[in-house]
Amino acid sequence: MIDGYEDMTVLVTGANRGLGAAFADALVGLGAKKVYGAARDPETVRAPGVTPVRLDVTDRRRIADLAQELSDVTMVINNAGIHQRASVFDDTVVDVVESVMRTNLVGTLAVSAAFAPRLIENGGGIIANMLSAGSWLAGPGNLAYAVSKAAALSLTNNLRAELSPRGVQVTAIHAGFIDTDMMASFPGPKLSPREVAEAALSAIAAGAQEVLIDEMSRRAKAASAQPVPAFAGLTTAG
Template identity: 50%
Template sequence: MKLDNAIVLVTGANRGLGLEFARQALAAGASKVYAGARDPASVTLPGVVPVRLDVNDPAQVDAAAAACRDATLVVNNAGIATMGGLLDPASIDALRAMFDTNVSGLLRVSQAFAPVLARNGGGAFLNVLSVASWISTPGLGAYAATKSAAWSVTNGLRIALQGQGTQVLGLHVGFIDTDLTRGIDLPKLAPADVVAKAYAALEDGAKEVLIDELSQRVRQGLAADPGIYLDSVARES
């Protein structure tokens, strides 16, 4: 799918990676960019159309699908992460909250916008996943569980939407330098580099894009014996 003249909706577009997705869509020639955010007033990027969108609110998702009925690309970027071990007492509540946003929210938006994309020629979903779809770490076990589920949902959507010609691109990446990873003392990627590679893959018609060396190494290691997912994986600096 080409970005030139596309009509793009980005969820969680008021900051971080979502903001960069919106910015680069405009720069690439998108004719319109809807910037979804729980508080539209927090969207300050010139040239975009702010849209009230909490992916956990079915009424807001339906309203967004009605308001953005000309969309041809949906970037499912909205997500949350809570640090903590799986054996921490708070992990169940944290898992539930992250699952609501990272998995159910992604699916809810996809269900609402699949008919929109179908009416507009097929279009595409670009789903922001993670290297955590495949591996876990001591402090992000619950988050990794939600990203594994989001990867599975993405693969299921790709199959379900083949008939209407909708491209579904899953983006896997390690740590990105955004508010989401504040406090994590590890090398991080620049959001601009991540988005540029993701959009290039989208325009090439890809189904999956592995942004960094870590994601590529882990993906290859899934088939190893023993599998790379059987232990914590550290990013090489």
């Protein structure tokens, strides 16, 4: 549990738009000591008070270099992610799943593994992984994303098992539909990125290991105890 964000130096991945931009902006508003906004194109990180850094989470060499450069980081928010539709009937299904896993799972692992020693050196810290209600749900076309977020949930739990004894808080954040480019084609209702970022940061500061932002996430987690947890009936964000 932290007192606040005043002493925290935070790296946010995918900070140029959507939820990542909202996280970075909210952290500046909360008085974080420093906020590094990581993006594939750092020139697209424009929020006042955010220091842009270049990072593609699928580029392991760049991740390693950045972990050396940013030795002051005490918190990482693994937010960067992609959603690509995939069905078992698509010829491309294996390629799409590999691609989504490379970003949503392997990218999250690579950034966490590179920065964990930094956090420990700096006296402990926080890794927060942006997951989804989809971590627990299945639905036609959602195969790649759901598999990646379910795997990233297991990754988050396993990171916690290893890092918590070293003083690193590892938090999983789950939300339903958020009003960003990723869900532009979904009519809604949707959560605002700002409300998700603020609710997550508040719960993380209170020491939460799991944040269920909305009713959809809470119901998805409960539904996972059923034999066939599905999106049907769970499509309201509020």
